[in-house]
Amino acid sequence: MERTLSILKPDITRRNLTGAVNEKIEKNGLRIIAQKRLHLSLEEAQKFYAVHKERSFFNDLCSFMSSGPVVVQVLESDNAIEHYRKVMGATNPANADEGTLRHEFAESIEANSVHGSDSLENAAKEIAFFFSEIEMVG
Ligand code: CMP
Numbered sequence: 001m002e003r004t005l006s007i008l009k010p011d012i013t014r015r016n017l018t019g020a021v022n023e024k025i026e027k028n029g030l031r032i033i034a035q036k037r038l039h040l041s042l043e044e045a046q047k048f049y050a051v052h053k054e055r056s057f058f059n060d061l062c063s064f065m066s067s068g069p070v071v072v073q074v075l076e077s078d079n080a081i082e083h084y085r086k087v088m089g090a091t092n093p094a095n096a097d098e099g100t101l102r103h104e105f106a107e108s109i110e111a112n113s114v115h116g117s118d119s120l121e122n123a124a125k126e127i128a129f130f131f132s133e134i135e136m137v138g
Contacts, residue, residue: 007072013069
């Protein structure tokens with residue numbers, strides 16, 4: 001079993017789509033073993049996305065991620081990191097395959113509905129950013 005960090009972004013909470021996304025996550029065989037709704041400050045978003053701080057889109061990304069509530073969650077399945085990335089679809093929704101979360105829900109490359117960890121190392125860091133062990137119940 002593997003764990004990955006998922007974020008339902010402000011475009012999802014704004015349109016009241018948390019349950020719709022969670023239904024798809026669960027139907028795809030991922031178990032939501034921890035979940036909470038937060039409103040990140042700009043500083044918290046900058047800290048979470050620090051790996052992207054040199055990228056041209058960093059400021060816009062952090063202001064979007066702090067523009068409204070997010071739902072952070074830990075997902076568990078076999079091969080959860082790669083599996084959830086397939087369930088999410090391509091970063092740019094214009095390239096996301098039919099049936100993926102981003103194809104169905106995303107508004108743009110910035111407001112792209114969901115985040116998922118991209119490696120084992122980042123998953124461990126990202127999960128620890130939001131959750132303690134006692135909050136994860138498989
Ligand atoms: P995410 O998986 O949350 O990780 C970084 C985010 O930056 C990414 O999803 C996109 O929503 C956002 N982003 C905004 N603009 C770009 C861009 N030009 N290229 C890649 N990611 C971008």
